[in-house]
Each structure stands twice: as C-alpha cells, then as structure tokens.
Amino acid sequence: MENRIEEEETTQQKIGNDELPAYPSSSTIPFPYGKPYPQQAALMDTLLQTLKLVDEIDDTRPNEKRKANIQMLESPTGTGKSLSLACASIAWLKYRQELDLQLMLQAGFTSEEEEQESEKKEDVHWLDAWQPQEEIDREKQIKMEKLDCYNRARSTRAALDKELERIRQSVDLDLNANLPNENCSRKDKLKYTRSARETVVTRVVRSRMHQKKNYQLNVSGKKRSRPSHQIQNDDFCVDEYDSDENRNSLGYTYDSDSDGDNDKLEHGSLSKKKECMDGKKKLYEKDLLDGGNLDGSGDIKKHEKATAVCPTIGNVTPSSGVRKIVYAARTHSQLSQFANEIRRTIWGDNIRVVTLGGRKLLCGNPDVTGSSDKRSEKMITEKCLDLQKVKVQSSSEGKSREKSKCACPLLDKDLVPVLAMHMLAKPSDIEDLAALGRKSRVCSYYASREALKAAEVVLVPYNTLLSKPAREAVGLSLKNSLVIVDEAHNIPEALRSISSSRVSLAIIEGASSQLMSYVAKYSDRLAGRNLFYLGQIKRFLTQVTRYLKNLHRKSKKGEDVASRVMVTATELLFTLKLDNLNLFNIITYLEKSRLSQKLHGFNDCRQKEKNSEHENFDDPNFISKHISSMSIIESFLKCLTSSEKEGRVVIDVKTDEVSSCCLKYLLLDPSTEFQNVMDEAHSIVLAGGTLRPFVHVATELFGSEKNLVAQAQGSDSMQDCKEGEEGQALVTASLTTFSCGHVVSxxxxxxxxxxxxxxxxxxxxxxxxxxxxxxxxxxxxxxxxxxxxxxxxxxxxxxxxxxxxxxxxxxxxxxxxxxxxxxxxxxxxxxxxxxxxxxxxxxxxxxxxxxxxxxxxxxxxxxxxxxxxxxxxxxxxxxxxxxxxxxxxxxxxxxxxxxxxxxxxxxxxxxxxxxxxxxxxxxxxxxxxxxxxxxxxxxxxxxxxxxxxxxxxxxxxxxxxxxxxxxxxxxxxxxxxxxxxxxxxxxxxxx
Missing domain, CATH: 3.40.50.300 (P-loop containing nucleotide triphosphate hydrolases)
Incomplete structure (x- = not known):
C-alpha cells in the first residue's frame, strides 16, 4: 500500500512539471515536399481550428453527451486534398494521444494548491469536516484504480511501440540487404519493402509453428475430438418470455445471426509461452493488441466497478483500444491511395494503420477463393464459414458436448496475432495485407480485425462505417474518433443501399416453414407470451404470402395489376389487415428471445448442408445457409416501423415466377440512418471535390437537424473562391464549411x-x-x-x-x-x-x-x-x-x-x-x-x-x-x- 501511495505522489509531482503540447497548425506540421499550397494550408487550418474548438468543449464538459461536429471541406480534385487531410488529422491524433494521458492523470489527482486552500478554510465546522474512514479508504482506492488504468495503458502502449520497432528494424535489415540501389524510385522501394516484410513475417511464423509442434508433442492426457453424430435440439428452445415490461431484465445477449463473423479469436497456449518483450511484466501479442490494456479499462467482465470510476484513456469505449482516425472511401483503390499519402508524411514509417476489407480481397486459402475472378464475395464467405462450422464431439470430466472447430489451416489462433503485429509495423493498404497473409500462410482477413483495436488509423469501405451492425461485427468503435469520409457526396446513396431490405416470397415461405417445424417440435414447452408472439409472427408471414400469391395469380390471368407499386408501411399493413399488430413489441421479442439464431441452429441440425459449389450466388433469392430466413424477416419488420418520411415499400410482382414476387423497403431519407455515426464520433469530416451546394448534402444527411441545414444554406451564399484564393471557411462548434480554388493556373x-x-x-x-x-x-x-x-x-x-x-x-x-x-x-x-x-x-x-x-x-x-x-x-x-x-x-x-x-x-x-x-x-x-x-x-x-x-x-x-x-x-x-x-x-x- 505504501509503495502505491509513493508512486501516486511521484506521478502527482511529475504532472506539475509537464507542459501540455502545443496545438498543431499548418505552420508547425511537417509537410512533405516542403511548403504546402496555400489551399492545402487553409484546409489543414480549418480542420484543426474546428477540432480545437470541439476539444475545448469536450475537455471542459467531459460528461456532456453531444452529437459529432460536422466539417464539410470542399477542395477541387488535384489540389492535394488527401495529403492535407492525412497530415492534419495525424498531427491532431498525436497531439491528443499525449494530452489524453495527461488529462487522465490530472483528473485523478488534486493539485497541491487546492489542498492548501481547503486547509485554510476556517468557517468549516470540525464535525462537518470529519469523514468516515471507509470513505477515505474508498477515495484512495479510486485514486489507485485510476492510477492502475493510466499505468496499464501507458506501459502497454510503450511495449507495443517497442515490439513494432523491433519488427521494423528486422524489415529494414532485410530491405537494406536486398535493395539493389539506394537511389531507386519510390515505386521500386515500396516493392522491395513489401518483399522484405513478407520475408520477415514468414520467418517468424515458421519459427512459431516449429515451437508449437514441439509444444504439442509434449502435451499428454488429452483425448482427440471426434465427429458428432448426435443432435441435441433442446438448446434451440427459446427461454420463457414473461412480459414486455420485464424485457430489460431477461439477460439475453445481442449476438447477430450465427455467421461466425462476430466470434473473437481465442488465444491459445502458445501465446502464453512465447514472450514478445523484456520487462518486469511479460506481455505477448494478444496482450499488446488487447483493447482493454491499451485504453486502461482492463477486463470489462472482471472490472466493471473499476471501469465505472476509471475513465479510459481518451474516453473511448472501454476495451475498444486507442483513439482513432477512421477514414472511409467508396472503393478499395481510394483507400489504397490514402494509405500511400500516409506513407508520404513524417509519420509514414511508424503510424499504425490497418485496412478492413472483404474475404475476396484478403483470403489466402485457395480452397476458399478458387479462381477469385469466378467466385463472388458471397460464395467465398460461404466457404470460409463452412470451414469454421465443422462440428466435433468433445468430452471433459465425463461430460460430452458438441462444439465447432475451424478446419481452415490459415486460421490459427496462435499465429493470427503474430500477423496482426506485422500488419501494424508499417502503413499497409489492402494489397499489402493480402500479400503478407498469402506469404506467411496465415489468415489476413481475421488478422486485420485482430489489429483493429491497436490501430491508430483505420481504413474502411463505406458499408463498414455506415452500418452499425457491421461496425459491431468487426469491433470498430467510433467513440471519440475522427471520422473522415472521402467523396462524401456518395454517402446518401450508400446509406440507401445498405438500409434497404428485400423479402421475396421464397424467403417468406422458408421462414414460415421453419417456424412451423420449430413450434411442432417444442409445442409442449412453449407457453404464455412465447406462443402469443410466435402466433403473431406466423400471422404476418401467412398474410404476406397470401397477398403476393393473389397478386401473381391476377397478373397471370391478365387482370389489371400494377407490376410495381410503391406504398407507405402503414398502407401496406392496412392492406394486409395487420394494422393491429404491435411491430415494436414483436421486434423486441425477436431480439430478446434470439429466435432467428435459434431457428437457424434448429434448422441446421434438421437438414444436410447444401453444396455451395452448385448454388446460384447471383440469384436475388439466394439465402446463405449461415443466415436464418427469420433474420431477414426481422430486418424487414424493423424497416416497417420507420416513419412515412423515411421510406416506402415497393410491391414487386413477377409474372414469370411466383417465388420471385417480393416486398422491398426503400430508404428515402438517409439522414435517419446517418444519426448513428453522428451519435458516436468525435468529429466527422465530409470531404470531396464536388460538395457544393453544401445544403444538398446537409439536407440528405442531417435533414432532421434544422440548424445544421440552415447553416449549410447560409454558407452557400458565401462568395465563391476565385483562382488562387486560399479558401473560404466558416468555423463553428456544430458545422464547419470550407471551399477553395484550384492550385492549377x-x-x-x-x-x-x-x-x-x-x-x-x-x-x-x-x-x-x-x-x-x-x-x-x-x-x-x-x-x-x-x-x-x-x-x-x-x-x-x-x-x-x-x-x-x-x-x-x-x-x-x-x-x-x-x-x-x-x-x-x-x-x-x-x-x-x-x-x-x-x-x-x-x-x-x-x-x-x-x-x-x-x-x-x-x-x-x-x-x-x-x-x-x-x-x-x-x-x-x-x-x-x-x-x-x-x-x-x-x-x-x-x-x-x-x-x-x-x-x-x-x-x-x-x-x-x-x-x-x-x-x-x-x-x-x-x-x-x-x-x-x-x-x-x-x-x-x-x-x-x-x-x-x-x-x-x-x-x-x-x-x-x-x-x-x-x-x-x-x-x-x-x-x-x-x-x-x-x-x-x-x-x-x-x-
């Protein structure tokens, strides 16, 4: 205890001697190629001035909930916009990283002046000043817990930097040994650097594999797993559902459909045997990449009370890792271009960058990808998940239980963190990550996810950023992150695409059939509210099926039936005579009971898996065997709860094939879907070469925020920038707009x-x-x-x-x-x-x-x-x-x-x-x-x-x-x- 108090006092003395770092500006940021264009400097200053304004609000009112500040920055294509954004945002991130650590310490300690001032107060009665010993002890405990958070984060970050520097030195040694000419072009040097990284990571992986084989040979007393032939269906029965009022205390988890993507890789025994750094406390790859260690929150499950009093470093979401820059673009080529701009900056050799992409680009297993030109993303995903769903029967202490085992040779739980560390050693685009995975024979798709929490810059496609379920699936938190969206005029259309929902008659009938079989199996165990809601869901499916079949029948007879009708959700429910259904309660029941997942598991056990080689993945009615039909119905029901302003339902009747008749929800007002990004992020930069008129983008993305739309409309009335002008900016705490002329003469x-x-x-x-x-x-x-x-x-x-x-x-x-x-x-x-x-x-x-x-x-x-x-x-x-x-x-x-x-x-x-x-x-x-x-x-x-x-x-x-x-x-x-x-x-x- 005395040592802890001495450590606290030493740290407290250190705070008073530390000076806060100076806020960056275009004049202090090291810029490649010398001095930036005036337009580039103006853009960087506008971004940093806005962030400074927002930071001051957050630092003085840390517990105040607010929506993200919006920055709409227009710079014509060819003016060096991407490089300016990279330099300014990384300079801000580096500044905040050090400031966040100091602010956390300052929040946990009382200054010496304040203590002396409190002792001088004479008007405080001795009885009022008395404090119970348990309260004094508790305050000391809280201070120690805060100090633990700080020390954990600081030491882990230092250890991570040390290990990554060791990897960089290994790469540089290999590069210098094989580089034919020191004066070779930048393009050639990048090529040789990639080769050096591949050589180093392959050497490390082979060494680890050799150690792992030797370790496994010494393991005894463990029985081999055997294939499972028995089906235990009792696990798929929904728990008793008492009432809607008790729905918050049922204890259900919110996992997505069992597609395997949300499962975190568990680190095995090898990582516990192999040390990555020297020191008093031994840290390994899994420790260095662990978000709880990096942000100071620790193990959430074990330290929930401590986390309540110990803020994370930078006030990020607990266990989400470090504060980040999240950069989103429409295509992977645009993400690669931004990664190249990062390499040009002064931080280009050591900033931690990771790119998130799909399996088609990152998977290195030829049995899964085949000829990647022929196999679609859907098909590759199916094959990947198939390999992760191999059922085995294991026994432990006399008890037999069924579990899943991954059969993919690249998805080794001990080696994925190793590859993740090498990904973070140098800024990498999607091609770099894929090449590292192929060469080392380790899964780069899951390694990129493993590297996510330790990454300072995350490059993502639009869909990953804009979809909250997608962010949760990969473990990406936007809390206190700077979000940059390139070519932001594309965001409304991207939101419409990901927020639309389509249910065909084939999907509806499939969900209905699964539900009927499920109820028949568990009829004697279902009662009360379970039966009530299952009946309502069945009623919805039955009415929709009858309605679509009836329309198809009329169209086949030549009756006057519009092939494509657009209606509101309310009009559809009235037409189906389902206006008395409480969709909100049904959706709550589906979420709490996890019926979609249980139906999927039940159906998966009853039927043999299909051969995905012969499935038509381009068929709009295709349903992945890893996704329940009921989950698609659930998504559609959520869309039906939207307001009339938000969207419409299209009734599409096909005259040729009845199973293709469908209902499709179309999002008309994307601003409602953009709110989830605004609610989480620290600040959002909407960048592009063609953003004006700003009110167009503002109406689309934050139409419900009338003040933001009005501000954007006012900024459009500003005089346009003429040739060579640095730029026109309007900086406020809620909305900033910027536009500039072109650098070309x-x-x-x-x-x-x-x-x-x-x-x-x-x-x-x-x-x-x-x-x-x-x-x-x-x-x-x-x-x-x-x-x-x-x-x-x-x-x-x-x-x-x-x-x-x-x-x-x-x-x-x-x-x-x-x-x-x-x-x-x-x-x-x-x-x-x-x-x-x-x-x-x-x-x-x-x-x-x-x-x-x-x-x-x-x-x-x-x-x-x-x-x-x-x-x-x-x-x-x-x-x-x-x-x-x-x-x-x-x-x-x-x-x-x-x-x-x-x-x-x-x-x-x-x-x-x-x-x-x-x-x-x-x-x-x-x-x-x-x-x-x-x-x-x-x-x-x-x-x-x-x-x-x-x-x-x-x-x-x-x-x-x-x-x-x-x-x-x-x-x-x-x-x-x-x-x-x-x-x-x-x-x-x-x-």
Missing amino acids: ADNVLMSCMSTGPNGIKMNFRHSSRFEDAICDELASSIIDVAKIVPNGMVVFLPSYSYESFLLTRWSRTGAIKEIELQKKIYREPKSAKDVEKTLQLYSKDATSSKKGAILFSVVGGKMSEGINFADEMARGVLIVGLPYPDITDPELKEKMSLLDRSSRENAGINGREYYQNLCMRAVNQSIGRAIRHANDYSAIMLIDERYSSDVSVWNGLPEWLRSKSKRTFESFLKNRSQLQDFYITKEDNG
Whole structure:
C-alpha cells in the first residue's frame, strides 16, 4: 500500500512539471515536399481550428453527451486534398494521444494548491469536516484504480511501440540487404519493402509453428475430438418470455445471426509461452493488441466497478483500444491511395494503420477463393464459414458436448496475432495485407480485425462505417474518433443501399416453414407470451404470402395489376389487415428471445448442408445457409416501423415466377440512418471535390437537424473562391464549411462550350433528340476533328451506358469508328468492375507512349468517372457529351423529389427540382475532375451540348474554378477548334 501511495505522489509531482503540447497548425506540421499550397494550408487550418474548438468543449464538459461536429471541406480534385487531410488529422491524433494521458492523470489527482486552500478554510465546522474512514479508504482506492488504468495503458502502449520497432528494424535489415540501389524510385522501394516484410513475417511464423509442434508433442492426457453424430435440439428452445415490461431484465445477449463473423479469436497456449518483450511484466501479442490494456479499462467482465470510476484513456469505449482516425472511401483503390499519402508524411514509417476489407480481397486459402475472378464475395464467405462450422464431439470430466472447430489451416489462433503485429509495423493498404497473409500462410482477413483495436488509423469501405451492425461485427468503435469520409457526396446513396431490405416470397415461405417445424417440435414447452408472439409472427408471414400469391395469380390471368407499386408501411399493413399488430413489441421479442439464431441452429441440425459449389450466388433469392430466413424477416419488420418520411415499400410482382414476387423497403431519407455515426464520433469530416451546394448534402444527411441545414444554406451564399484564393471557411462548434480554388493556373486549363458541330448542326443531347442520325453523325465528326488536335490521351464521357453502346454500334455501321481509329486507338469502359484496372493499364500505355495516343469512351457516373487518376498524358483532352439527368419517370426519384418539396416548404433545404439538377451537375463535375490532377498538369475540357452555354442553371452548376477560366459564350465549332490548337501549341512551346 505504501509503495502505491509513493508512486501516486511521484506521478502527482511529475504532472506539475509537464507542459501540455502545443496545438498543431499548418505552420508547425511537417509537410512533405516542403511548403504546402496555400489551399492545402487553409484546409489543414480549418480542420484543426474546428477540432480545437470541439476539444475545448469536450475537455471542459467531459460528461456532456453531444452529437459529432460536422466539417464539410470542399477542395477541387488535384489540389492535394488527401495529403492535407492525412497530415492534419495525424498531427491532431498525436497531439491528443499525449494530452489524453495527461488529462487522465490530472483528473485523478488534486493539485497541491487546492489542498492548501481547503486547509485554510476556517468557517468549516470540525464535525462537518470529519469523514468516515471507509470513505477515505474508498477515495484512495479510486485514486489507485485510476492510477492502475493510466499505468496499464501507458506501459502497454510503450511495449507495443517497442515490439513494432523491433519488427521494423528486422524489415529494414532485410530491405537494406536486398535493395539493389539506394537511389531507386519510390515505386521500386515500396516493392522491395513489401518483399522484405513478407520475408520477415514468414520467418517468424515458421519459427512459431516449429515451437508449437514441439509444444504439442509434449502435451499428454488429452483425448482427440471426434465427429458428432448426435443432435441435441433442446438448446434451440427459446427461454420463457414473461412480459414486455420485464424485457430489460431477461439477460439475453445481442449476438447477430450465427455467421461466425462476430466470434473473437481465442488465444491459445502458445501465446502464453512465447514472450514478445523484456520487462518486469511479460506481455505477448494478444496482450499488446488487447483493447482493454491499451485504453486502461482492463477486463470489462472482471472490472466493471473499476471501469465505472476509471475513465479510459481518451474516453473511448472501454476495451475498444486507442483513439482513432477512421477514414472511409467508396472503393478499395481510394483507400489504397490514402494509405500511400500516409506513407508520404513524417509519420509514414511508424503510424499504425490497418485496412478492413472483404474475404475476396484478403483470403489466402485457395480452397476458399478458387479462381477469385469466378467466385463472388458471397460464395467465398460461404466457404470460409463452412470451414469454421465443422462440428466435433468433445468430452471433459465425463461430460460430452458438441462444439465447432475451424478446419481452415490459415486460421490459427496462435499465429493470427503474430500477423496482426506485422500488419501494424508499417502503413499497409489492402494489397499489402493480402500479400503478407498469402506469404506467411496465415489468415489476413481475421488478422486485420485482430489489429483493429491497436490501430491508430483505420481504413474502411463505406458499408463498414455506415452500418452499425457491421461496425459491431468487426469491433470498430467510433467513440471519440475522427471520422473522415472521402467523396462524401456518395454517402446518401450508400446509406440507401445498405438500409434497404428485400423479402421475396421464397424467403417468406422458408421462414414460415421453419417456424412451423420449430413450434411442432417444442409445442409442449412453449407457453404464455412465447406462443402469443410466435402466433403473431406466423400471422404476418401467412398474410404476406397470401397477398403476393393473389397478386401473381391476377397478373397471370391478365387482370389489371400494377407490376410495381410503391406504398407507405402503414398502407401496406392496412392492406394486409395487420394494422393491429404491435411491430415494436414483436421486434423486441425477436431480439430478446434470439429466435432467428435459434431457428437457424434448429434448422441446421434438421437438414444436410447444401453444396455451395452448385448454388446460384447471383440469384436475388439466394439465402446463405449461415443466415436464418427469420433474420431477414426481422430486418424487414424493423424497416416497417420507420416513419412515412423515411421510406416506402415497393410491391414487386413477377409474372414469370411466383417465388420471385417480393416486398422491398426503400430508404428515402438517409439522414435517419446517418444519426448513428453522428451519435458516436468525435468529429466527422465530409470531404470531396464536388460538395457544393453544401445544403444538398446537409439536407440528405442531417435533414432532421434544422440548424445544421440552415447553416449549410447560409454558407452557400458565401462568395465563391476565385483562382488562387486560399479558401473560404466558416468555423463553428456544430458545422464547419470550407471551399477553395484550384492550385492549377489559368494558363493550364482551356474550357470550351461547343454548341454546334463542324457542320453547324446544334448539339442538343436531350433524350428526345440524342438518337437522331444527324446528331450522332455530327458528334462523330466533332470527335474526329478534336482527336486530330489533342495529343496523347483523350477521354470522352457519354451520358449513359446505353447511349455509349448505341453510338459505337452506329459508328461501326457508318464507318465513323474507323476514322476515329485512324487518329487514336479506341478503348471502352468495361462492363465488369474487375476489368477496369486492366483496361486502364492498356489505355495508359498507348496514351503515354506516343503523341497519337489513345481515346477512351467512358460514362458519366460510371466506373471511370470517379476515383480514377487521368493525370498528365492520360487525359490531355476531356469531352463531356450531354447532361446525365436521371430518369425523371423513376418512381423512387419521384417520391424523393416529392418528399423534398414538402420538406422545403416547412424547413430550410433544397426542393425536388434543385435536387434533380444537383444530381446531374455533380456527376458532370466529377468527370471533369479526372483531368487536372496536380498544379503542373494541363488539359482542355470540352462541354458538348448547347445547354452548357444557354441554360443559366447548368452554367452555374459548374465549379467556380472552371467557370472563372471561360466566358459564357456561343462560340462556333471553328472558333473553338482554333482556340484548342493555340492552347496545345503554347503548351508544347513551353514544354
């Protein structure tokens, strides 16, 4: 006890001598390549000023619950936005890491001045000042517990850093031994670094495997597990459900369906035998990666009372590890680009980064992945989970019990933490992680999850960030994390996608059949509220089945039945005569009783597992054998409890196959689903090159927060940034907005609005006229003439895939395609996403190898219009043909526009027409942004449609940095061609 008090006093004295670190700014952040552009410095300062404001609020009111601050940062593509975000966010994280430790200590101790002041108070009666000894002891105990939290976190973090540095030194030794030239290119050095990391981790894994075999040979007295042939179904019976009022005290857990993804890997005996560091206390990989050790909370189950009085380091969720930066992007290639930017920073050699991806990208077991081009993510997931569900019968102390055993040779519970440590040693993208796993023969998919709690930067796809169940499945907590979302204009659509729910007649009938078999099996053990709710669920399934079959029967007879009807959830329930059902109570029952999981286990024991090789994974009615049909019904029921504003139910009747008839819930208002991110995160950065008008994104993501929408609308009225301006920022504790000009000079960009073609025909690509022969032929002539002038690579963006296919088919018939080929080699955007990289490589080779170059036909809003880098010779010219307005007759779009019209009349925000216009112009601006990728790049941007010049709303929808470089005129094609020739002549002369 005396030693503990002395340690406390020593630490207390140390606090008074420590100075808090200075808050970072663009002038103090070490920036690669010397001084940042003014636009980059302005963006970094805006982000850091906002975080400072939020930090001050949280540090002075630590127990006050608040929603995350929102930062909407727009910086044109090519201005170095990603590098700026990486430098500023990591600088803030490093600052907070040290400050969090000091604040935790300060919160646990009373300063010497305060103690002296309390002793001087003379007006306190001696009786009032007296304190029972047990209270004094308890206060001392609390201080010691806080000190334990601090010491545990600090020592574990120091040990983790020491072990990772040892791994880095091993990698560097191998790299220096095999690097052919110290002055080799950065790309080659990254390649040799990856090879060195693979060599080191393979050597370590082989050593561990050898030790493990020797250890296992010495283990005796353990019986082998044997396959299970007996089925114990009693485990699947639901517990007694007394009443809705007692639902909070039933003690049920909230596990997801038994898909194997939520199970944490248990570390076996080998990790207890192998030491990772020297010191008084021996820490191993599992200890160094343990979230409770890193945040100071310890074992939650054993120290719940201690955790209540001991705040975690940085006030993160207990056992979630360190405070983090969570970076989300739409594609894995965008995540890899951000990982590369992190490597460029001063922290690039030692910051702990992990990328979360799917099994298709990370699984290294060829028996699971097969030919990965042929096997889908669903199929690979099925095979992975199959290997983890091998049933064995084990005996212990005379008792026999059934358990699951993993049959995958890569998923070794002792070696996964070893690979996780090597993943954290150096910043890694998804390709790095996959390569480390394949080379070492350890599962990189589960190792990336094991590394999550110790990671300082986590790179995730949109779905993982936006879905709360997905975050919980991988163990990702956003508490006190800085969340950065790149290309944030895509978030509303991503939320609609992950929040939709579809139940086909096949799924409904499957759930109904399973439920009936289940009730028949346990009828003598089910009573009271269990039978009541099971009956209500059965009633719902029966009514929906009858309704869909009846509609299908009428459609087959030729009766007037709409094949696709959109209704509200309330209207559907009234139609089904189920308006008296209390869906909230049913959902509570499903969650508390875990009926979906029990039905799945019961059904799994009754039926033989299917052979997944012969399953159709592209079938929309496909149901994984690892997921219960009832869990899909449960998700759909939750959607039906949403308000009328949030979404609609589509009744889809198929005339060919009755089992394909379905109900689909469509989310119209994504702001309700974005709330779970706002409720958890410390601050959310919505970044992108095309965020304005800010009110568009604000209406979509936080429409229920009227003050945020009003602030965003006010920031849109700020004057646009002109060429070379540092930026315009509006910083508040709730919402920050920022926009800046482009770093490229006006001389490096030429924009032309082509209203007519070479033959004087007006270029109007409205849907009603775009298929006319004269328009199609005039476009071909324009492309041929421009291709003669533009050197190297030229990208043509067309308004839709169908129009791209129509044009090239027609030009093949008329011979225009041969004339284009005489000027440049033709490439087309591939239909399959897996072929994009190969097409880009081939196009890049031809575009950069000669002045003749190549031409790439792509689609606005397609696979190559966002996140693709067409720098330098890959896009010396970009043609945007027409305006990609969405289909106005689409019922989902019409409902969304109607919803916005009603909302805009009541509150601030955009109306339906403005929303429709913004969707089109945002897609155009994204395509334009593919061309100018850095300050010294140059390109000509040609907008081929008369509406770019004649329609004010279209013109104003273009980015300000581009509008400032061109006048809104009606130039003839000959005039535009002349300007184009002069532009390239000037560039060649200066080059």
